[in-house]
Amino acid sequence: MTYLSHAAERPASWPLLLGLCLLSWLFGLALSLPCGVERAVHHWEEQLNDQVVIALPAAGDEPSSQTNKLSQALTATFPKAHPTLLPDRDVTRILASWSTPWDGPLPRLFTLSYHGEMNTLTTLVHNITPEAIIVPPPPQMAKLAPLMAALRKAASHVALAAGLAAALVVPALLYLAARTIALANRQQQAVLLSMGRAVTTLHHILARRMALTAFLGSLAGIILLLPSLMLITSALRPLLRLPATTGLFPTVPPQSFLPPMLWGTFCLMPFLMALAGWGMTYLVCVKQGRHPS
Amino acid sequence: MITLEMLPLPAGTSLVPGGVQTVSLQLERGEILWVTGPAEAGKTALLETIALRRPVASGAMTLLNQDAGPRITRRAHKLLQQRIGYIEAAPLFMDRLTIADNIALPLEMNHASKADIRRETQSILQWFALESHARSYPTTLSQTTRLRAACARALISQPSIILVDEPALTLCAGLRDHLLSTIRGxxxxxxxxxxxxxxxxxxxxxxxxxxxLPQHKPSPEIAGPSMPEEGVAAPHILVTRDERLLP
Structure with a gap:
């Protein structure tokens, strides 16, 4: 309704715009942080050497029955460890890196990604081949695991705190804005009520305006989030062992570090804010109409 | 058309013992009723009750042959309000609309055609000599002009009941005469x-x-001092030379 649309007061919307922009940005960062940290930690873990090497004494060209027996036992006991009998070419390369060139018959080497107790593995292997040598991986994980756990925990806590803060402040901000709009239009509402007219149309107009402001504010926050994530990724590039930067933006966009569901949430956020703003304004106006103060 | 039975109305305790009086009256179509009485006698309360701005706690009220008493439905409340024109003491306007748009608002709400709205608004603006203020905003106008605009807004939809509070009848003799001749018509x-x-x-x-009003006579022992009489000492806040300000 044109008259009512003109008649409705428009309190300054920049505090709501600015507030929702910053809160959306903060909320986006809070959601991104644990995902980013998880991906980064996973990336580092992939880089670590967690291979256990089991060396069997040389026994001719063909694999002995002991070797086959050990291979079957390892596969049956630790199927996720992927025990592999290395070919001679790889054995030669490994031995070359350990010592001077190997002149004698080549030993048999098994590798497996084993993260359990070394005693369990040793017992199993020695039961089958007592003369086997077990070479554990370098103790990188032992040192890094507590650090990574702490990093994950810290990221979760920071995300939770920021997310909760944003989740609490957003309704408060929307309520304040809705109350401001309702109070600014109290007289308009009183005039309509005194004429015996429905105030629903006025409420819809006010709620629509609020929804538009909330949508734009949140959208600005999400748009601001993109360069922020790119800058953070770029700054952590050496730590994450990402390829070198080419041009203004990193070659690996932050998308690769965040799951698609999170990007879907970011896209939905302006719509959710608009919906929340619409509902809040409508409810506050209706309440004010019932209990004019 | 308007029937009130034992309708409780607030009044000053100096005028009515207990501060509540009951009013009964019956008005038919085309009748005019002057409600007189001193301040706090309940005149505005009576108008506000009939205008459905004040809830009816007890008694009975019928407006336009519809029950408007304590059990009035929301729908009936709205429909009746649309047929009542109330010119209140301090009329409210939509400050972002011009006087012309404010006056046209009841017609706009009734979904009248644009041509009808323009014609009726122009006509009533001329009738109340408001053409020069048509494009002005309510906050920029004097109280008398706002009252004239309130009269125009209340009458534009030709209501079945017209309620006029005191300022519109006493603030300006010209406005009063104009309003009375309109109401008579x-x-x-x-x-x-x-x-x-x-x-x-x-x-x-x-x-x-x-x-x-009030319909009850105040008893002498309850009736307290209402206005300062001659010989009453001035309040402390007035120095001697300011006593000429007292009535």
Whole structure:
């Protein structure tokens, strides 16, 4: 309704715009942080050497029955460890890196990604081949695991705190804005009520305006989030062992570090804010109409 | 058309013991009723009750042959309010709309055609000599002009009941005479009018019944001092030379 649309007061919307922009940005960062940290930690873990090497004494060209027996036992006991009998070419390369060139018959080497107790593995292997040598991986994980756990925990806590803060402040901000709009239009509402007219149309107009402001504010926050994530990724590039930067933006966009569901949430956020703003304004106006103060 | 039975109305305790009086009256179509009485006699309360701005706690009220008593439905409340024109003491306007748009608002809400709205608004603006203020905003106008605009807004939809509070009848003699002649014209077409004023206007041609409030006489022991009498000492806040400000 044109008259009512003109008649409705428009309190300054920049505090709501600015507030929702910053809160959306903060909320986006809070959601991104644990995902980013998880991906980064996973990336580092992939880089670590967690291979256990089991060396069997040389026994001719063909694999002995002991070797086959050990291979079957390892596969049956630790199927996720992927025990592999290395070919001679790889054995030669490994031995070359350990010592001077190997002149004698080549030993048999098994590798497996084993993260359990070394005693369990040793017992199993020695039961089958007592003369086997077990070479554990370098103790990188032992040192890094507590650090990574702490990093994950810290990221979760920071995300939770920021997310909760944003989740609490957003309704408060929307309520304040809705109350401001309702109070600014109290007289308009009183005039309509005194004429015996429905105030629903006025409420819809006010709620629509609020929804538009909330949508734009949140959208600005999400748009601001993109360069922020790119800058953070770029700054952590050496730590994450990402390829070198080419041009203004990193070659690996932050998308690769965040799951698609999170990007879907970011896209939905302006719509959710608009919906929340619409509902809040409508409810506050209706309440004010019932209990004019 | 308007029937009130034992309707409780607030009044000053100096005028009515206990501060509540009951009013009964019956008005038919086209009747005009002057409601007179001193300040706090309940004149505005009576108008506000009939205008459905004040809830009816007890008693019975019928407006336009519809029950408007304590059990009035929301729908009936709205429909009745749309047929009542109330010119209140301090009329409210939509400050972002011009005077012309404010006056046209009841027609706009009734979904009248644009041509009708323009014609009726122009006509009533001329009738109340508001053409020069048509494009002005309510906050920029004097109280008298705002009252003239309130009269125009209340009458543009030709309500079945017209309620006029005191300022519109006492603030400006010209406005009063203009308003009374308009109301007389509408009353001939079946509109019922209630006009509230402390004293009946002198010099105006009066028509209609008179209801004096309060209907109970105050008892001498309850009636306290209402206005300072001669010989009453000035309040402390007034120095000696300011005593000429006292009535």
């Amino acid at each position: 509408l009353a001939k077409n079946g509109t019922t009018a209630l006009l509230a004023t402390q004293t009946l206007p002198v010099g105006a041609s009066l028509e209609g019944e008179i209801l004096h």
